[in-house]
Amino acid sequence: MGEDAVKSEKHGAAAGDGGKPDNPDWTIDQGWDGYTAAEHHVWKTLFERQGKLLPGRACDEFIKGLGSLTLDADRIPDFRRLSDVLAKRTGWQVVAVPGLVPDEVFFDHLANRRFPAGQFIRRPDQLDYLEEPDVFHDVFGHVPMLMHPVFADYMQAYGVGGLRAGKLGVLANLARVYWYTVEFGLIEQDGIEQADGLRIYGSGIASSHAETLFALDDTSPNRVRFDVERVMRTRYRIDDFQETYFVIQGFDELLDLAWIDFGPIYDRVKGQREIEPGVVLATDRAITRGTGAYHHGGKRAG
Numbered sequence: 001m002g003e004d005a006v007k008s009e010k011h012g013a014a015a016g017d018g019g020k021p022d023n024p025d026w027t028i029d030q031g032w033d034g035y036t037a038a039e040h041h042v043w044k045t046l047f048e049r050q051g052k053l054l055p056g057r058a059c060d061e062f063i064k065g066l067g068s069l070t071l072d073a074d075r076i077p078d079f080r081r082l083s084d085v086l087a088k089r090t091g092w093q094v095v096a097v098p099g100l101v102p103d104e105v106f107f108d109h110l111a112n113r114r115f116p117a118g119q120f121i122r123r124p125d126q127l128d129y130l131e132e133p134d135v136f137h138d139v140f141g142h143v144p145m146l147m148h149p150v151f152a153d154y155m156q157a158y159g160v161g162g163l164r165a166g167k168l169g170v171l172a173n174l175a176r177v178y179w180y181t182v183e184f185g186l187i188e189q190d191g192i193e194q195a196d197g198l199r200i201y202g203s204g205i206a207s208s209h210a211e212t213l214f215a216l217d218d219t220s221p222n223r224v225r226f227d228v229e230r231v232m233r234t235r236y237r238i239d240d241f242q243e244t245y246f247v248i249q250g251f252d253e254l255l256d257l258a259w260i261d262f263g264p265i266y267d268r269v270k271g272q273r274e275i276e277p278g279v280v281l282a283t284d285r286a287i288t289r290g291t292g293a294y295h296h297g298g299k300r301a302g
């Protein structure tokens with residue numbers, strides 16, 4: 001045991017040179033037959049737990065997408081079958097990768113309507129938290145929304161935009177848009193602008209039992225109306241619950257984002273200071289202003 005053993009637990013791009021597969025697009029065979037009974041059991045535990053928790057908490061589009069995929073609670077999905085269902089609906093497919101992939105590889109897949117999903121599943125002692133995206137996060141969290149035509153277009157546009165943002169040197173700004181929409185987005189259900197009308201569509205929330213409860217029910221985080229320029233300036237936490245969630249009013253708002261030219265927004269954002277994750281600005285439309293108790297013990301600065 002030692003450093004090597006710890007390193008070997010990382011996957012894909014997070015594992016250093018050893019994590020890179022032969023294919024330049026980083027895809028691998030899912031090796032579905034190789035999953036053990038214990039690994040299928042981890043899937044089942046997570047699937048059943050979230051399946052019970054999400055109705056009434058995830059948005060209708062997520063629940064509908066999840067239902068249409070007809071995933072089997074008892075076993076990790078076979079990506080070939082999953083892709084058949086998905087391709088018929090929105091033209092997307094799911095491809096297996098070892099874990100995180102380099103940005104340009106990720107964007108290229110999205111731009112071509114391929115969602116790269118981690119092949120591995122977390123260990124039984126990691127049910128509640130895992131920093132790397134595994135098959136449960138990637139499939140259960142992301143694929144239901146890819147069944148929705150508008151969201152499917154938004155994801156492709158993000159891939160195209162990512163390739164461009166890389167060349168412009170503004171990837172950090174675009175990544176925040178992805179983070180606060182695709183991963184941690186909330187939506188107003190039926191235009192109800194109050195905390196109990198909010199629903200989840202972000203995969204990082206939908207695939208996490210604890211964050212599902214935190215994002216919707218806890219008094220600690222802020223819930224602020226989404227604004228693309230504001231979000232591009234906002235830092236985020238990768239290792240804990242979010243301090244602020246951004247709320248869209250409908251998926252058409254994302255579709256609009258897919259069509260506008262981000263160039264002028266990048267230019268405006270460049271000269272402005274970054275915003276810390278827990279800060280609410282005077283110009284924000286806050287739906288709920290959090291106590292900050294979880295991250296700051298109730299004390300708020302600024």
Ligand SMILES: [Fe+2]
Nearest residue numbers: 133183203204
């Ligand atoms: Fe994700």
